[in-house]
Amino acid sequence: MVRVALIAHDEEKAEIIDLARSYEDLLSTFELVGTGTTGKRIMEETGLTVERKQSGPIGGDLMIGAEVAEDKLDGIVFLRDPLTAQAHEPDITALLRICDVHDIPLATTRSSAEFLLDGLARRTDAD
Numbered sequence: 001m002v003r004v005a006l007i008a009h010d011e012e013k014a015e016i017i018d019l020a021r022s023y024e025d026l027l028s029t030f031e032l033v034g035t036g037t038t039g040k041r042i043m044e045e046t047g048l049t050v051e052r053k054q055s056g057p058i059g060g061d062l063m064i065g066a067e068v069a070e071d072k073l074d075g076i077v078f079l080r081d082p083l084t085a086q087a088h089e090p091d092i093t094a095l096l097r098i099c100d101v102h103d104i105p106l107a108t109t110r111s112s113a114e115f116l117l118d119g120l121a122r123r124t125d126a127d
């Protein structure tokens with residue numbers, strides 16, 4: 001089964017919930033994992049189930065990164081706030097880097113996330 005991580009910074013939470021609603025039918029066919037607060041909000045505001053890791057600032061990004069290192073993930077939607085400095089920036093950088101190392105697709109904006117999910121939908125069709 002396709003396994004996807006969903007992560008959003010606070011300023012992007014409304015955007016990822018809107019994205020999750022728009023793609024709910026597709027996402028309901030995926031295994032979903034997310035950082036703590038993002039996962040909680042998506043479960044509260046959609047019908048989706050998300051396996052929740054720690055909140056990003058206390059290690060959640062690194063836990064998602066560990067799944068990448070273990071080749072467990074097919075893609076990541078990570079809607080980053082480009083205008084606010086994050087205390088856990090080193091963890092965010094580590095996650096982006098490990099996605100590059102393992103060539104795991106990672107989308108950091110709404111439009112690129114739509115491309116990523118549309119691409120994973122085609123992969124599901126082909127399976």
Ligand SMILES: O=C(CO)COP(=O)(O)O
Pocket residue numbers: 007008009010034035036037038039054055056057060061092
């Ligand atoms: O900080 C985050 C990603 O860097 C997201 O964490 P939360 O989903 O727990 O808010």
